[in-house]
Amino acid sequence: xxxxxxxxxxxxxxxxxxxxxxxxxxxxxxxxxxxxxxxxxxxxxxxxxxxxxxxxxxxxxxxxxxxxxxxxxxxxxxxxxxxxxxxxxxxxxxxxxxxxxxxxxxxxxxxxxxxxxxxxxxxxxxxxxxxxxxxxxxxxxxxxxxxxxxxxxxxxxxxxxxxxxxxxxxxxxxxxxxxxxxxxxxxxxxxxxxxxxxxxxxxxxxxxxxxxxxxxxxxxxxxxxxxxxxxxxxxxxxxxxxxxxxxxxxxxxxxxxxxxxxxxxxxxxxxxxxxxxx
Numbered sequence: 001x002x003x004x005x006x007x008x009x010x011x012x013x014x015x016x017x018x019x020x021x022x023x024x025x026x027x028x029x030x031x032x033x034x035x036x037x038x039x040x041x042x043x044x045x046x047x048x049x050x051x052x053x054x055x056x057x058x059x060x061x062x063x064x065x066x067x068x069x070x071x072x073x074x075x076x077x078x079x080x081x082x083x084x085x086x087x088x089x090x091x092x093x094x095x096x097x098x099x100x101x102x103x104x105x106x107x108x109x110x111x112x113x114x115x116x117x118x119x120x121x122x123x124x125x126x127x128x129x130x131x132x133x134x135x136x137x138x139x140x141x142x143x144x145x146x147x148x149x150x151x152x153x154x155x156x157x158x159x160x161x162x163x164x165x166x167x168x169x170x171x172x173x174x175x176x177x178x179x180x181x182x183x184x185x186x187x188x189x190x191x192x193x194x195x196x197x198x199x200x201x202x203x204x205x206x207x208x209x210x211x212x213x214x215x216x217x218x219x220x221x222x223x224x225x226x227x228x229x230x231x232x233x234x235x236x237x238x239x240x241x242x243x244x245x246x247x248x249x250x251x252x253x254x255x256x257x258x259x260x261x262x263x264x265x266x267x268x269x270x271x272x273x274x275x276x277x278x
Contacts, residue, residue, distance in 0.1 A: 003054060004256065005036040007047055008061030012037070013221065015242075015270060016059055019249045022269070023261040031056075031257075043067045047088070057089040057256050059249070062194055065099075065129025072097035082132040083162065087252040098255050101130060102137030104248025105190075105218070105241075110141070112243045112267070115188065115214050117141035123182060123208050124148045126192035127155040130218050134192065135159060139166050145173040149182035149204060179203050185210040189236070191217045191227055202227055206234040217241060221274065242270055 006016040012035065020033040036058065038046040043064045050058065060068040065084035069075060072085060073094025079085045085097035109115050122143050124131055127150035138146065146167070150156035156176035167174035177183065184207040195203050209215060215231035216239045217224040224240035231238030246267045254260045 002031045002056045004031060004033045004057050004059075005050065005055065006033075006059040006061055007036040007038050007043070007050070008064060009038050009040055011035045011061065013223070014061065015220070015245060016249060018270070019246055019266055020253065022266045023250065023253050026261050026265075027253075027257070027259045029257050029259065038064065044071050047071075051090040051095075055090060057087070059252055060086050060088060062129065065133065068095075069097050069099075071095060078102060078133075078136060081136045081162065081166070082129075084129040084132045086129070086133060086248065087255055089256055096255075098252070099133045100248040100251035100255070101133030101244070102135070103251045104244045104246075105134045105216075106137045106141065107247040107263075108239075108241075108243030109188070109214070109216065112247075113214065113216075113239055117143050117188065119144050120187040121185065121210075122146045122188045122190065123186040123204070124190050124192060125179070125182075125204055126150055126194075127152070127159045127176075128192065128194070131192035132159055134190070134218075135163050136166055138190075139163060139170045139172050139174070142170050143172050143188075145175075147175050147177050147182055147186075149177045149179050151179055151203070153178050180205070182208060184208060187213050189213060189215045191215075191219075194219075195227075202230045206230070209234050209236045211235060212237065214239060218244060220245060242274070243267055246270065 069085040075097035079097045079099040082099045087098040089096040148156040160176045213236040215236040217227040218241040220240040220242040228238035
C-alpha cells in the first residue's frame with residue numbers, strides 16, 4: 001500500500017490523516033496516511049528516511065515549508081513564487097515540490113465562505129511559509145490592496161518584493177508594514193502566523209477590521225478559538241482554516257494520485273465533529 005504522511009512539528013493535532021483517508025475511500029485509492037513528527041533540526045534527514053522506506057510523498061506543515069522547497073529537485077511555478085512547499089512527491093528523479101496552500105485558501109474563501117476578493121482591501125498577517133504560499137493566489141483574484149504585516153518588517157518586505165511583478169500584472173497595490181502600523185479598515189484579515197498554535201494573542205489591533213469584515217485564521221480547532229472570539233467581539237465574521245485544510249489536501253491528493261476528490265462531504269464531516277466537540 002502506498003504510504004504518505006504529514007510532516008511537521010508539532011503534528012499531533014493534524015486532521016490530515018482523517019481527510020486523506022476519506023479521499024482514498026471516496027476515490028478507491030489504496031494508500032496509508034500517517035503523521036510524521038520531525039525534529040526541528042532534522043527535516044531533510046527525517047523525510048529522506050521516510051522516502052527511503054518506500055513512501056510516495058508527504059504534506060509539509062510548520063515550520064518546514066521553506067526547507068521543503070529548498071530540498072526539492074524540481075517544483076511548480078506556484079511553489080517557486082512562494083519559495084515554500086507544503087506538498088512533496090518522491091519521484092525517481094528526486095523530490096517534486098508543490099504549494100497547494102493558496103489554492104486551498106482561495107477555494108475556501110471564495111466558494112465555501114462566499115467572499116469575493118476582487119476589489120477588496122486585504123491584510124495578510126505573517127510572512128512565513130503559510131503567508132508565502134497564499135499571497136500569489138490571492139493577488140491573482142485582483143484585490144484592490146494587500147498589506148503584508150509581520151513582526152520582522154524585513155521578512156514582509158522580502159515577500160512583497162518577490163510578488164511585486166505579479167501584483168502589478170493584477171493591478172493590485174502591494175506593500176509591507178509592521179504589526180503595529182499596518183493600517184485600518186480591511187475587508188479581509190488573514191492570520192498566517194503561528195500565534196494561534198502557540199497560544200499567543202492576536203498580533204494586530206482590532207482597528208484593522210472594517211465593519212462586517214471576514215477575519216480568517218489559517219489554524220483550526222482549539223488553536224483558532226482565540227482569534228475567532230476576537231473577531232466576533234469586534235463585529236467581524238470569523239472563520240478558521242478547516243476549509244482551507246480540506247481544499248489544499250484535495251489539491252495535494254491530485255498531485256499524488258491524479259484524481260480530484262470531492263471536498264464537500266469531508267468538510268461537512270469535520271464541521272459536524274467540531275460542533276459536537278464544542
